[in-house]
Amino acid sequence: MESGSLDGCFTNPALNRGGKIAISYLRGSVVETEISYAELNRDSNRLANYFLDIGLEKGERVILFFPKSLFFVTAHLALQKTGAIAVPLNPGFKESEMSYLVNDADAKLVLTDPSREAIIRGIDPGLKIVKIDTDAPYAELDFFQSYPDRVPKADPAPDDPAVIIYTSGTTGKPKGAILTQKNLVHDANNIIDIWEITESDVLCHCLPLFHIHGLCFALHTALMAGSHVLMHDLFSPENVIETLAKKDNDYKSSLFMAVPAMYAKLMEQLGDERPDFSHVRLWTSGSAPLLVDDFKKIKEIFGKEPVEREGMSETGMNFSNPVLGTRKPGSIGLPLPGLEVRIVTPDSFSDVLPGEEGEIWLKSPAITPGYWRKPAETAETFEQGWFKTGDLGKVDEDGYYFLTDRIKHIIISGGENISPREVEIVINRIDGVAESSVVGIPDKKWGEKVVAAVILEEGATLTADDVKGVCREHLHGWKCPKKIVFRDKLPRNTMGKVLKRKRGQVCS
Numbered sequence: 001m002e003s004g005s006l007d008g009c010f011t012n013p014a015l016n017r018g019g020k021i022a023i024s025y026l027r028g029s030v031v032e033t034e035i036s037y038a039e040l041n042r043d044s045n046r047l048a049n050y051f052l053d054i055g056l057e058k059g060e061r062v063i064l065f066f067p068k069s070l071f072f073v074t075a076h077l078a079l080q081k082t083g084a085i086a087v088p089l090n091p092g093f094k095e096s097e098m099s100y101l102v103n104d105a106d107a108k109l110v111l112t113d114p115s116r117e118a119i120i121r122g123i124d125p126g127l128k129i130v131k132i133d134t135d136a137p138y139a140e141l142d143f144f145q146s147y148p149d150r151v152p153k154a155d156p157a158p159d160d161p162a163v164i165i166y167t168s169g170t171t172g173k174p175k176g177a178i179l180t181q182k183n184l185v186h187d188a189n190n191i192i193d194i195w196e197i198t199e200s201d202v203l204c205h206c207l208p209l210f211h212i213h214g215l216c217f218a219l220h221t222a223l224m225a226g227s228h229v230l231m232h233d234l235f236s237p238e239n240v241i242e243t244l245a246k247k248d249n250d251y252k253s254s255l256f257m258a259v260p261a262m263y264a265k266l267m268e269q270l271g272d273e274r275p276d277f278s279h280v281r282l283w284t285s286g287s288a289p290l291l292v293d294d295f296k297k298i299k300e301i302f303g304k305e306p307v308e309r310e311g312m313s314e315t316g317m318n319f320s321n322p323v324l325g326t327r328k329p330g331s332i333g334l335p336l337p338g339l340e341v342r343i344v345t346p347d348s349f350s351d352v353l354p355g356e357e358g359e360i361w362l363k364s365p366a367i368t369p370g371y372w373r374k375p376a377e378t379a380e381t382f383e384q385g386w387f388k389t390g391d392l393g394k395v396d397e398d399g400y401y402f403l404t405d406r407i408k409h410i411i412i413s414g415g416e417n418i419s420p421r422e423v424e425i426v427i428n429r430i431d432g433v434a435e436s437s438v439v440g441i442p443d444k445k446w447g448e449k450v451v452a453a454v455i456l457e458e459g460a461t462l463t464a465d466d467v468k469g470v471c472r473e474h475l476h477g478w479k480c481p482k483k484i485v486f487r488d489k490l491p492r493n494t495m496g497k498v499l500k501r502k503r504g505q506v507c508s
Contacts, residue, residue: 004158005181006220007080009188011151013226014041017199021250023229025070025138029239033070033138037226040074042149047078049152050144051109054128058083058154060108061164065089065098065116068209068233070138073219075111076209080162083154084108087164087176088210095119096474101166102127105176105372158182164372165212167313168410168419176372177314179216187316187366188220190336194320195282195307197255199226204253204280206232206240206262212313213287213415218257227255235262237269245275252279259287259415260294264445267301277302282323284309287415288447289403295329309333310403313417315387316366319401331400332393339364342386343395346407349383352394357404360393361386411440413448418479420450426474427452427467427481432460437490438481452481453490 014022014037022037035043056062062084064072072088079086087105089098091113102110102123109128110120113135120129132141156162162181166174191197203222207214222229230243230251240262244253258266263285283298283306290308299305310332311317318341321333335341343358344351352358367387370378381388390408395401411418420438427436435455440448456462464484471480 004185005080005156005160006162006184007077007154007156009185009224010044010077010080011041013037013199013224017226020199020226021228022223023070023073023231024251025231025233026239026243027233028236029242035070035138040077043074043144044077044081045149045151046147047074047144048081048154049147049150051078051082051084052152053147054109056082056084056109058156059085059161061085061087061105063087063089063102063105063107063110063112064210065091065093065110065120066113066132067091067134068231069132069134070231071132071134071141072209073231076215080156081152081154083156083160085161085164087166088215089166090208090210090476091116092476094474094476095122097476099123100173104174105164156181158185159369163215165313168417168422173422174419175374175377177368178370178372179316179368183316183366183368184216184220186338186364187216188224190338190366191217191221191317192225194336195221195255195284195323197221197225197227201225201227201254202250202252203227203229203255203257204232204240204243205229205257206235207257207259211287211415212311212316213257213259217286217311217317222255235265237265241266241269241275244277244280247276247279254279254281255284256280256282257284257286260285260290261288261414261446263290263294263298263306267297270301274301280304282307284320286311286317288412290330291444292329307333310401312389314368314381315362315364315389318362318364321400326398328396328398328400331396331402333401334399335401336364338366341395341401343393346392354395354397357392357394359407360389360391360401360403362389363387409439411438411448411450413440413443413446413450414478415447416478418450423450423452423471423475423479423481426471427454430462430467430470432457432462433467435490441483443482449482450479451483451485453485453487455487455490 018038019036021034022040023035024031025033076086111130158181160181161178163179164176166176209215285306286309305327307321309320319332321327340363342361346359391403392405393403409420423438424436434457437453441451443449467484
């Protein structure tokens with residue numbers, strides 16, 4: 001794993017492990033396709049040569065806008081072989097959301113499925129599209145199979161961009177975090193080391209691939225380590241429990257990565273049932289805070305304490321509780337190797353003492369060099385080479401870190417980051433709305449739920465259902481408010497700014 005590029009790290013296991021199964025792809029509860037490391041390497045070479053043949057060049061952006069599938073994996077690996085930049089996007093995005101992302105990425109090519117082609121055509125009729133029927137079995141996707149399986153000669157450098165992950169911004173416009181080859185290789189190697197992932201591991205993968213959690217923390221690490229991935233097409237509590245409970249030699253899961261909302265649904269599905277999960281050596285939780293009560297429930301129901309960790313789209317994984325050692329409920333754990341951490345006062349940037357709250361600043365080889373074509377936002381995010389996370393936290397006497405609040409008004413619901421401003425923009429365009437304020441309210445199931453306080457213009461007769469209906473039309477479902485409250489006024493400071501941190505006054 002000494003290669004400076006993702007492709008080199010993926011190819012080495014492929015050459016060394018040949019016929020070993022890399023991915024078993026499950027549609028529902030049934031294994032639809034299995035592909036070996038050698039076959040995955042061969043197919044990604046062929047697809048890379050197809051991309052090059054249709055004119056794709058190094059550094060150009062390619063949007064992946066289709067459901068989770070084995071082809072998604074092949075396409076992502078193929079793009080790394082060409083030196084192009086993969087831009088994975090949520091397949092649930094609406095045209096109004098996609099319009100900004102397609103134009104901001106300045107994509108050369110979009111990979112999508114027939115049901116979403118019209119969205120892209122509506123944004124840019126001239127944009128080159130490759131359609132993939134993800135409802136068909138992988139073996140039936142033969143449009144690239146006639147291309148040679150020789151290795152493309154892209155040879156990306158460590159500082160070359162490999163992936164752009166869009167993350168919610170405080171202004172309402174998502175920002176594309178650039179992740180270089182070096183960023184991703186360092187991050188994956190760190191995770192493999194601290195979680196002791198090896199070729200004997202079997203990962204039950206039920207996370208989305210458009211997110212850094214499922215794509216980088218889970219998929220990259222498993223393939224680089226030569227593990228076997230049991231990849232579910234989507235998260236179904238019933239099907240995931242069935243997979244986790246299997247004891248067949250080749251399908252006996254040893255690793256599971258999820259967000260707190262997934263654990264909540266699994267525990268709800270299980271009820272009073274207690275299958276034997278003793279063969280699963282590691283349960284991890286991230287992308288959102290895990291309640292202390294849920295930490296205890298997971299230990300009781302699944303048989304082991306979960307390993308909580310913390311990461312960001314811009315930074316990769318930063319902190320993790322140890323696999324061997326004390327796991328502190330509510331803590332994001334200890335810094336990963338190579339990570340420098342400061343906790344500073346947000347106003348004077350002076351370091352605070354252990355136990356005191358401040359903003360968490362980071363330095364690491366895994367941290368983004370900046371946001372795609374957003375120099376001002378990049379400059380605001382860095383201070384003398386330190387990445388300002390926007391998270392408030394503290395460190396205890398044992399060196400364990402805790403998140404306490406956020407400076408940035410980003411809502412984390414079900415592991416997804418949501419920009420309040422993006423939701424407010426949609427609501428404020430509704431006839432009859434004078435103003436709105438969107439905040440996250442603590443929720444046992446989702447971590448936080450989106451709630452909107454709305455001030456109506458005089459004489460307007462809008463209902464909560466009216467507002468929710470417009471949101472569903474223009475926003476992905478997880479961004480839409482779960483609750484609408486109507487107010488006569490909002491709490492403000494002396495400068496007239498809405499005090500979002502007083503959430504009880506805004507949306508109670």
